[in-house]
Amino acid sequence: MTLYLMCFFLFLVGVYGAITKRDLIKIILAIGIMGYSVNLFLVLIAYRSGALAPILKEGISVPMVDPIPQALVLTSIVIELGITALMAALAIRIYEKYDTLDITKIRRLKG
Numbered sequence: 771m772t773l774y775l776m777c778f779f780l781f782l783v784g785v786y787g788a789i790t791k792r793d794l795i796k797i798i799l800a801i802g803i804m805g806y807s808v809n810l811f812l813v814l815i816a817y818r819s820g821a822l823a824p825i826l827k828e829g830i831s832v833p834m835v836d837p838i839p840q841a842l843v844l845t846s847i848v849i850e851l852g853i854t855a856l857m858a859a860l861a862i863r864i865y866e867k868y869d870t871l872d873i874t875k876i877r878r879l880k881g
Contacts, residue, residue, distance in 0.1 A: 773814055780807035794861040794871040798854065805850040812839045812846070 784807060787800025816839035861871060868876050 774811070777807050777811040777814065780810070792872050792874055794857075794864065794873060797873075798857045798861065801857070802850065802854055805846070805853075809843045809846055809850075812843050815839055 781804055784800045784802075784804030787803065788797050791797050791800060816836040818836065864876060865871055870876065
């Protein structure tokens, strides 16, 4: 149970960073932390204590982990990589145009 709470705490750290920080790079990192916490949560859900593989013969017991959440996490990692690359590209273009990454100054410039 504590691992689930740690995942939730890590997600809250990401939300706090995304809401309160003014620097675009810090916001991108906070969104990445939120994604990592969701991936960790999915991996934790996949583990079942005492679970056995259902397709083996009688009398053979092999511990297993559900492969579906693992496949979802792999897909999620690829999607997060694309989103992070897009956010980084937008941050670079914003920096080229406004010469700052501070979102409060960018809002004031409007142009």
